[in-house]
Amino acid sequence: MGYPIPAHLIRIANLVPFNERDFVMKSSAFNPNMQEEDLASKITFGLERISEVFKTLLWAKAKVVGLSPIQIQIGLFVAYHRAELCNVSHLAKEFNVTKPTISDAVKILNKKGLIDKDYSASDQRSYTLQLTDSGRKLVREVGDFADPLRDLIGHKDEAELSRFFTTLSELIYSLNRTGVLTVQRTCFGCKFYDKESEEDYCKLLQKKLSNSDIRLDCPEFENRN
Amino acid sequence: MGYPIPAHLIRIANLVPFNERDFVMKSSAFNPNMQEEDLASKITFGLERISEVFKTLLWAKAKVVGLSPIQIQIGLFVAYHRAELCNVSHLAKEFNVTKPTISDAVKILNKKGLIDKDYSASDQRSYTLQLTDSGRKLVREVGDFADPLRDLIGHKDEAELSRFFTTLSELIYSLNRTGVLTVQRTCFGCKFYDKESEEDYCKLLQKKLSNSDIRLDCPEFENRN
DNA sequence: CCCTATTAATTAGGATTCCTAACTTTATGA
DNA sequence: TCATAAAGTTAGGAATCCTAATTAATAGGG
Numbered sequence: 001m002g003y004p005i006p007a008h009l010i011r012i013a014n015l016v017p018f019n020e021r022d023f024v025m026k027s028s029a030f031n032p033n034m035q036e037e038d039l040a041s042k043i044t045f046g047l048e049r050i051s052e053v054f055k056t057l058l059w060a061k062a063k064v065v066g067l068s069p070i071q072i073q074i075g076l077f078v079a080y081h082r083a084e085l086c087n088v089s090h091l092a093k094e095f096n097v098t099k100p101t102i103s104d105a106v107k108i109l110n111k112k113g114l115i116d117k118d119y120s121a122s123d124q125r126s127y128t129l130q131l132t133d134s135g136r137k138l139v140r141e142v143g144d145f146a147d148p149l150r151d152l153i154g155h156k157d158e159a160e161l162s163r164f165f166t167t168l169s170e171l172i173y174s175l176n177r178t179g180v181l182t183v184q185r186t187c188f189g190c191k192f193y194d195k196e197s198e199e200d201y202c203k204l205l206q207k208k209l210s211n212s213d214i215r216l217d218c219p220e221f222e223n224r225n
Numbered sequence: 226m227g228y229p230i231p232a233h234l235i236r237i238a239n240l241v242p243f244n245e246r247d248f249v250m251k252s253s254a255f256n257p258n259m260q261e262e263d264l265a266s267k268i269t270f271g272l273e274r275i276s277e278v279f280k281t282l283l284w285a286k287a288k289v290v291g292l293s294p295i296q297i298q299i300g301l302f303v304a305y306h307r308a309e310l311c312n313v314s315h316l317a318k319e320f321n322v323t324k325p326t327i328s329d330a331v332k333i334l335n336k337k338g339l340i341d342k343d344y345s346a347s348d349q350r351s352y353t354l355q356l357t358d359s360g361r362k363l364v365r366e367v368g369d370f371a372d373p374l375r376d377l378i379g380h381k382d383e384a385e386l387s388r389f390f391t392t393l394s395e396l397i398y399s400l401n402r403t404g405v406l407t408v409q410r411t412c413f414g415c416k417f418y419d420k421e422s423e424e425d426y427c428k429l430l431q432k433k434l435s436n437s438d439i440r441l442d443c444p445e446f447e448n449r450n
Numbered sequence: 451c452c453c454t455a456t457t458a459a460t461t462a463g464g465a466t467t468c469c470t471a472a473c474t475t476t477a478t479g480a
Numbered sequence: 481t482c483a484t485a486a487a488g489t490t491a492g493g494a495a496t497c498c499t500a501a502t503t504a505a506t507a508g509g510g
Contacts, residue, residue, distance in 0.1 A: 028368025029375050030301045032442045039386045039437055040379035044371050046393045046441050051276040053405055056321040063469085068495060076255045088459060096281040101497050103460060108495085125458040125505045143253030146269050150254050152399045154265035160392055161264045167381065167389045168271045174377045180278055212264055216271050217257045288498085293466060313488060326468050328489060333466085350476045350487040 053149055061145035065138060070095065070105045072142045075114065078129045079139045082219065083118075086129040093182045114138060166211045185221035187214045192222065278374055286370035290363060295320065295330045297367045300339065303354045304364040307444065308343070311354040318407045339363060391436045410446035412439045417447065 027034050029044035058069045067075070073095055078086045085094075088106065092099045106129065109115045114135035118128040131139060153161065173188040175181040187193045192204040200209040204220055207213075215221075252259050254269035283294045292300070298320055303311045310319075313331065317324045331354065334340045339360035343353040356364060378386065398413040400406040412418045417429040425434040429445055440446075 028301070028305075029371050030368055031305050032440070032444050033305075035440065035442060038379075039383065039390060040375050042437070042441060043378050043386060043390055043393060044375040046390070046397055047272075047275050047374070048279055048371065049397050049400075049406065049409070049441065050272050050393075051279040052321055053400055054273055054276040056405065059321070059468090070496070076253070080253075080256050080258075089457080096277055096284070097496085098498065099459065100461080100499085104496075107460095123458075123506070125503095127459085143255055146254050146273065148403065148405050149272070149400070150265050150269040152396060152403065153268050154263075155399075156392065156395075158264065160388075161268060163385075163388055164392045165264060165268055165271070167385055168268060168275075170381075171377060172271055172274050174380075175274075175278055175374070178373065178377065180281065180373050181274065184274065212267070215257070215260065216267060216274065217260060219257050284497090295467070314486085322467085323469065324488065325470085325490080329467075332489095348477070348487075350474095352488085 050149075054146065057145050057148060061142050065142055067138070067142070068105070068108075070097070070101070071109055072145065074102070074105055074109065074129070075131070075135060075139045076143060078115065078131055079136065079143075083128045083130070087126050089126075090183070091129075096182075109135070162212050165214075169214050169216060172216060185215070185217045187218060189224060190218065190221050191224040192220070193224070275374075279371065282370050282373060286367050290367055292363075292367070293330070293333075295322070295326070296334055297370065299327070299330055299334065299354070300356070300360060300364045301368060303340065303356055304361065304368075308353045308355070312351050314351075315408070316354075321407075334360070387437050390439075394439050394441060397441060410440070410442045412443060414449060415443065415446050416449040417445070418449070 027038075027041075029035070029041040030048075031041075035042045035045055055069075058072060062069050062072055065072075074091060077091065077094060088099050088102045091102045095102075106115065106117075110117065113132055116130045116132055118130050120128075156164075169186060169188075172181065172184060173186050176184045176186070176189060187200065187202065187209060190202075192202050194201040194203055200214065201207070202209055202213075252263075252266075254260070254266040255273075256266075260267045260270055280294075283297060287294050287297055290297075299316060302316065302319060313324050313327045316327045320327075331340065331342075335342065338357055341355045341357055343355050346353055381389075394411060394413075397406065397409060398411050401409045401411070401414060412425065412427065412434060415427075417427050419426040419428055425439065426432070427434055427438075
């Protein structure tokens, strides 16, 4: 994968080569020179910028409401997902952190009176998170944190968005298959999904799925095993 | 923007309404019910998942090489951008953190012998970051942190990627215009960019730019003022 | 039925991130 | 010249996030 570094890049990268091998560098999506020749690198770089946007927007909202980013993420997740998924273990997988990290954040949310622990499940080691009244109130105020982005997306025409979504949803499913994203709830990985003669079909809704019918976070999702 | 909550969502969301107003909630991109009817919400949700991917991949690499995520980001940025941009103030804007946060990370990178401070600039308050030999060596090892994503993107066909990139690049520029992303180096915001009769043109390279010629991080970028 | 292995969550301890506020030094500009 | 702004640091503190070890409960053989 190594390739010779063009002269102008050596200047840009402040590379002062100390031997011949230094002229060969590995391909990186964050090397602008790479981006010039490889569309996948360009897109990777762009998606990294979008990732910065989420970081920024989440922090901005966090400061306004007096919570931390992970606390907001937990609150929003609990508000919109079935109880079965609202436990420490699942949240750790969902947000790619360890259980102690979730445990800490939950402790604070609990202390602030925003969530309750519900031990009524069959497994006595585990509990389910539930929003309190003030928790629900707060969630309603933070659910729009990504709206500056969503609004800009909304300005584009339907056909363009539909194509974009198709690529994005397939990408997310492939990230799951290769183990990068440990959880997801897309149609492609659901046991109710069926591909009949090149067409996507949901056996639960009993209907054919168009590109934009595909869900990334279906409430009825169940893992295929 | 409020709308009535469908009955099945009340179950899913564990909403135990305590008064009439509770039946009306604000639209949120993180509400799966919203995602069913609004493509912009679906895409926003999807991009948030991609954002998690970057977080995961960066942390995974960080553990392997014994650096922190922000330290890796700084190292990669310095490796591939002109000295002019490699100072504390710019890095803070680039990665959406405060100057003390960058200052801390730089102190550690410096202590580890990975970067040097170059005070030779005209402004004596400021300095420029430069990679040391071992810094460059390390950067070569971390530049591929996003490759699990880049590889999956690379499997798609050129035409699909080209369309995806067009939407993505316009989105990034609009994020900059609306002040969400404070820095970017896309053609659209560059002083060498010209739009002649519906066609993109670079006055520096003196050539017409096709969709995928548009750069997100051009080394020659200069702000239009 | 017991016993081991696994799983859920927590605690403890520590490095780092990240903030705000205050400060030093240098540059800018009226 | 002098006020203002800007670059970076320091100080202090909350939160993130990790690993490793712990407690308690469940699950699966034999």
